[in-house]
Amino acid sequence: MIFAKPLLDRCISCGYCLPACPTYAMTGEEASSPRGRISLMRALETGQLPEDDGTLAEQASFCLGCRACEPVCPAGVEYGNLLEQWRDHQWRGRRGPLRARLLMAAVARPWLLRVPGLVRRHARTAARASGPSLMLGCAERALFPRVSRAARKLAPELAAPPRQGCCGALHAHNGDSAAGARMAKELGEVLPGTIVTTSGGCATHLAAHLGRPRVRELSEFVVETDVLPAVPLLVDGRPARVALQDSCHLRNGLGVWRQPRELIRAVAEYVELPSAATCCGAAGTYSILRPRDSAKILAVKIAEIEAAGVDFVVAVNPGCLRQLRSGLRKRGSSVRAVHLAELLEIASK
Template sequence: MTFDADKLAQCVGCGMCLSACPTYAVTGLEQHNPRGRLVGMRLVHDGELSTLDPDYVDSMEGCVQCRACEPACPSLVEFGALMETARTDIEAARAHAPSRGGGRLRSSLVRWGLGLLRRPVLLRLGTILLSLAQLTRADRLLPRRLRLARRVRLRELAGRLPARQRADAWLFRGCVMDVWFRGAHGATLRLLERSGYRVDAARRGACCGALDLHQGFEDRAARSAAEVIAAHRGTSGPVVVDSAGCGAAMKEYGRLLGTEEARVFADRVRDMSELVDPNTLPAGVLREPVAYQHACHLRNVQHVESAPVALLDRVLGPGQLRRTADGERCCGAGGAYNALRPDLAEPIGARKRDAVTATGATRVTSGNPGCLLQLAQHGLPVVHIAEVLWEAVETAER
C-alpha cells in the first residue's frame, strides 16, 4: 500500500488534536501525538525515512487507534485510514525483511495469535483451558498483561443463542464477545426482542477482522469482512453489534473492500444502543452510582454518543449516572494494544481508573469488550451496558 498524498496534506499542524490524544498525555512526546505521527508518515511517503525505522515503528505502533483526534480536527484528517495504511506497510516491510529483525518474529507471533479468533472451536477450547487456569490460579504464572482480569463464565458459554427462520434483525456474535461475553449477547437479544425485533443469533462469520486491521494484517481483515458479508447474503434489516470495536470495523467495510455490496452491508450495521427502545425499559429502578465509559470506536468512529447515555439515564435513579472528570478520554484498551504496548496502556489505564474512582461509582459500564477488560485489569468492577439494562428489567419485574 501507499499513502494517499491528498489525505496526508490535509493536516495543517494546528495541534487541535493534541489534547485528545491519550499517548501524548502520558509521554508528552511529539512522536506520540497525531501531528507527529503524520509528519512521520509524510517522511516515509517522500522516501526520506525507512518504513522500518525504529522510531517511526514505535510512533505508529504506539498509537491506540482510538481516533479521538478525528472529531477534534478542524481539517477533517482521516487519521484512522492513514494509520491503517502505516501499519499495513510496516507489516509488509517486515515480511520482506532479509532477517528476523525489525520485529518480524514478534509480528509472526501476533499474527498467529490473532488467527485463533477465526477458529471458533480453538477459541472455545482455549477459553475452557483459561477458565480452568483461573479456577486453579495457574493463570498467575502468566505476566500480568496476559492475564484476563475478568473471570470466564463457562455456564454462559454453554448457553445457546436462537436461530430463527424468520427474523428482521441479525445479531453478530463475533469471536471474543461470543466466548467471553456471551451473557452480554443474551441481554442484547432480550432487549431487542422487548423492543419488538425478531432476532436471529445464528453464527454468521467467525470474526469481524478489527484486530487484524489494527495490527496491519489487512489481507486477513479483508477476508474476514468478505466472509461476514457473504454469511448475511439473502437477509435484510439491521445487523446488530454489541461490541464497539466490531461495529466500527463493520461500518467501514465499504472502505476496506471497496465494493458496492460492502458499502450496502456497512449501512445495515447498528450498535445495540441505537435500536433498544428506551420506552420499553423501566425508569429509575437501579439505585446505585454507575460510571459510563464511552467506547472510543462507538463515539469517534460510529458517532454514537447520546443513545447509550439516554438508556442508562432511563434505568438509573436521578444523579446515579456518573461522568468522569476526564470526559471521553480513551482507557488504553485498543483491541490487543494493552497486551502489546503495556508501556503506554498501563499509564493510560491508570488515569482512567483514577477518574472513575473519583466519581464514587460502584461499577463502570461500557459497550466494548476491550474497554471492559482493560478497566477490569485496573481493578474496577465492570459490566456490559446490555447487562445493566437487562438487570433493570429483571429488577422491575421481581
Template structure:
C-alpha cells in the same frame, strides 16, 4: 541519509499505497493534540501526537525519513483510538492512514520465529474459526470449574508474569460451558408486534467468552419488539487483523460476513461491541479497491447500528435498579467512528433508582485498544491508572462500558486499585437487562 534495501522497499510501498491527499489534508493546526492520550502521557511529545505521526508518514513517502525501528515504534505506541478525528477541522481520516502504514510495515517486517508462530496461530488459526474459539473457551471453562484457577491464584505463579498479565487472569469473566456455547439461537421473535426486523452480529469473543452479554442483548432486543435473525455463517469481524497489520485477512473475513448477512432482509444489523461495530461500518473503506465488493460492502455498512442506538430508537419497558451511582466509560470506536457517544448515556439516565455521574475524560481511551495493553503495558498502565483517579472522583459503584476490551481494562483498573469488592464493571447491555428484568418483576 543511508537507507537499506529493505527500508527502500518499505518506502516505495508507502509511496504507492499511502493516500497522499489525506496526508496533505493535515494542516498541523494542533486541534488533535488535547484529544491524544499518548501526546499527554509522553509529556507532549510531538512525535507521539496524530499530526506528528502523520508528519512522519509523509516524511517517509517523501524520502526524507527512513522507515526504521524508531518510526515503527512510534506508530505502535498509538492506541488507534481515533479521538483525533472528531477534533480535526479538516476531517483527516487518521485511522485509515495508521492501518495502511501498519499493514505495510508488517508485510516487510522480519518477525522472530516465536512471533511468527503466535501471529499465525492467533490471526489465521484461531479468530477466523468459531469452533476453535469455542474449543479454547472450553479449556478456560475447565480451568475455572476444575479448581485449577483457584490453585494458580493462591500460588505465586501469577506474580512472575510480565506486565499486567497476572492481574488480567484474575479478571477473566465466568466462561460459559461447552454445552451452552453449542446451543446458540438463530431466530427469535418478540411476543407482541414486531417493530423492527434486525440481524445480530454475534462476534467471536462476544459469543464465547462474553456469551452472557450476547444473551442479554438478545433479551433486550426481544423486549424492545425486534424480530432477530442470527446468521450461522458469520465470523470474526476482522478488527484485530485490520489494526495489527493483517488487512488482507480482515478483507477475507469481511467478505464472508457480507455474504452471510446480505441474504437476510432486515432493517439493521446490530453490534454490541464498539470495536467490532467500528470496523463493520467501514467495510466499504476496507474493500474500496475491489469494485465487485465495494458496493455490497457499502450496503452492508449502511445497516450497522450499535445496540444502544436501536434500543433508544424503538424503546424499552420500564427499567429499575437498586440505588447506586453509575458512571460511563466510552468505547473509543463507538464514540469516534460510529458517532454513538450519546445513546448509551441516555439509556442509563432512563433507569429508575440510579444516580448517573459523568466521569472526567470519559471520552479518553482507557488503554485497552485491542491487544495494546499486552503489547504496550507501560503506556496502557499509565492511562488506566489516571482513569481510575477520575472514576474514584465520581464515587461510582458501577462502571459501565460498551466494548469487551474496555470492560476488561476497567476491571483491571479496579483490581489494581484494590476496589473489586466495592466497584463493579459491567457491559451496558448487562446492566440494562438487569434493569428491565427488575422492572418487569415490580409491575
C-alpha cells in the same frame, strides 16, 4: 505508494489534535502526536526515513488508534485510515507483533471461535433468512457470554446464529486491512439484514465496509426500536449511580455517544466521568502488545471511577470491559464493571 496521497495531504499541521491525543499527553513529544506521526508517514513515503527506522517502528506501535484526533480536526483528516495503511506496510508479513499475528490466526478460524463460546453458553439461535442479527464478538463469546444473552433478552427478535466468523476489525488494526475488509464482507453475507453488535470497535469496522445503514451498535438499536423497559435500578434502596466508558471507535468513528447515556439515565443516576470520552488503554490489542503504556492510561481512569462514588461503570466494548474489570480488581474496588447490555438486563429484573 504506501499511503493514499489525498489522505496524507489533508493534514495542515495545525495542532488541534495535540490536546486530544492520549500518547502526546503521556510524553509531550511531537512524534507521539497525530501531527507528528503524519510527519513520520510523509518521511516514510518520500524515502527521507528508511523502513527500519526506530522512530517509525516505535510510533506505529505506540499509537492507540483511538481516533480522538478525528472529531477535533478542522481539515477532516482520516487518521484511522492512515494508521491502517501505515501498519499494513510497517507490519506486513512476519514483521508485525507476534502476539497480534497469533490472535489474527486464531480469529480467522470460525470453528475455533465457536468451541469456547459453546462451552461458555453465549446466545445462539437458528439462522434466519431476514431480520436483524446479533453479531457474536470473538473474545466476547468466551470471556463475556452473558453479554450476548442479555442483548437477546432485551431484543428477542435478534437472531444469533453461532456459525459466524470474525468481523475483521482485529486484522484491520494490526497490519492486514485487506483481510479485515474481506472478513467484514463475509460476515455481511452470513448475517442478512441489519447487524447489531455489542462491540463499538466492530460496529465501526463493519459500517466502513458494509455501509452505515446495515450496522447498529446495541444502544442505537435499543433507542431506535424502543425496547427498553423503564425499570429503575436500585442499590440499597436508592437509584444506582452509574458511569460510562465510551468506546473510542464508536464515539470517534461513528459519532455514537448520546445513546448509551440516554439508556443509563432511563434506569439509573448517570455520572459523567471527566475522561469518559478518552481511551481506557485497552485499544484492541494495545493492552496485550504494550501492557505498561496501557496500564499508565488505565490508572488515571480507575482513580476517576473510584473518586466518582459510582456503583457501576458501563462499557460498550468487550476490550474496554476486560480492561476496566482488570483495573478495578487490582485496586480492590467495590465498583462493578458491566457491559451496557448487562446493566439493562439487571435493571429489567
